[in-house]
Amino acid sequence: MIIGKKQMKTPLLRNGMLVILVCVIAGSALAQRGPGGRGPGRGKGGHGQGHDRDHVDFRYLLTNHQKIKRNVQELPNGVQTLTESEDPQVAAKIREHVYWMKERIEKKQPIRMRDPLFAELFKHAAQIKMVTENTPNGVRVVETSEDPYVVKLIQEHAKTVSQFVKRGFPEAMKNHPVPTTQKEAKKPEYIHPNIQRYGKVVQLPHAAQQPRAESKLCVDLTRGGATDQLNPSIEKIARYVNIYEGAGKSPASVQIAVVLHGDATLCALNDDAYAKRFKTESNPNLDCLHELHEAGVSIYVCGQSLIGKGSQPEEVVVFADVAVSALTSLVNLQADGYAYVPLLK
Structure with a gap:
């Protein structure tokens, strides 16, 4: 029996395509096998x-x-x-x-x-x-x-x-520390990059959310403290200054304004007025407040709270400003682009 060339082509072509299809399917299966057969890797960068x-x-x-x-x-x-x-x-x-x-x-x-x-x-x-x-x-x-x-x-x-x-x-869910020997283990190294005696910080150059240049902070401070000791919240503002100056990868410029009212109002009295009011030798807050002023921090005292507590604007230390109220100060500062940072009770 004689078979023409045209008749032979069709089954050969069909069989050839079947072989290719089988190879493709087999290759795809091998690529997915993982441990049993070397498929594609996990991808660079994790x-x-x-x-x-x-x-x-x-x-x-x-x-x-x-x-x-x-x-x-x-x-x-x-x-x-x-x-x-x-x-x-x-x-x-x-x-x-x-x-x-x-x-x-x-x-x-x-x-x-x-x-x-x-x-x-x-x-x-x-x-x-x-x-x-x-x-x-x-x-x-x-x-x-x-x-x-x-x-x-x-x-x-x-x-x-x-x-x-x-x-x-x-x-x-935990982070696991890198092992160290006792000799290698170190206590945190605190620094004072701007304000020297207050607000110690640790430098974390590789941490997330680094200090951003040209930040503006409006600190709402109402928290009081022992009258014969530095108000801890005032020292916290010194820490804010030091954070922007040297706790990150590089120093970042910042404008900070603090508004004193509530129980923090009288922290800004001058030494004589404070000593008379609280029977102390002096105002323990003034040294840190003066350091803040020297570092460029603006200090505002709520006039309403000040007078309501029986004091007068002229009794406030010379480098602080008496505002009409804490309310107007906070509203105005935020309107000027300051981020609100509360230090409340």
């Missing part, structure tokens, strides 16, 4: 589809943390961990999670970067070696480094993961 998948895996394990058993053995150069579950689904998810974490370490693709311990660990990812071995119920991991500091990070991370297994979501 975001995107890979990040979402990691998040889902992590939530699943936290939800099922009571089904997980974990053993940690510290080694001279790292740790050996065994994480398992008798639930096959949980065991499979443990293996998947470890597989992708190994990928992230090797490819330096961080995750959970808000947690100081995890952020520090990924900074040193190039110095970490991970060897994994699947077990019938989970996975064994040996994680090591030749750097003593990185060894401490690895060991602290292993302890933290054990706490995830023990406590679940409550532990995952």
Whole structure:
């Protein structure tokens, strides 16, 4: 029987297309396999589809943390961990999670970067070696480094993961500190970048919400205090000055105006008037108030409160201004673009 060329083409073409279709489907399945077959990575930078998948895996394990058993053995150069579950689904998810974490370490693709311990660990990812071995119920991991500091990070991370297994979501909501030795541990270093004796601050150059230049603060101060001591709220304003001057990454210009009324009104009396009123040697608030004035802080005293408490405008210290009222001061300052900051009772 003779078959023409045209008759042969049709089945050959159909069969060829079928083969291509099978290959495409098989390739797509392999790409989705993850731990069993090398599919696409988690994505650079810890975001995107890979990040979402990691998040889902992590939530699943936290939800099922009571089904997980974990053993940690510290080694001279790292740790050996065994994480398992008798639930096959949980065991499979443990293996998947470890597989992708190994990928992230090797490819330096961080995750959970808000947690100081995890952020520090990924900074040193190039110095970490991970060897994994699947077990019938989970996975064994040996994680090591030749750097003593990185060894401490690895060991602290292993302890933290054990706490995830023990406590679940409550532990995952915490930030975990970077480990230090007793010699390395330091008390906070307080500074006084502008006002020297008041309002100490700690410099946090990498913190969120840094001081913004050209800010304007309207401080509403009504809180009183012991008459023979500096009003703590007045010192807090000194802290505001120091925050903008040196607590952030760089100094930021700021305009601050404070309005004294209520129980804070008489803090601005001169020494003689204050001593007579409260039977003290002097006004313990004036030194700090004068430092604020020298730093450019505007000080307004509510005239209504002042007179209502039996004092007169001429008794107010020379570098403070008496306003018609706290109300007019607060309204005017906010109309001028000042942000309202209350220091109330």
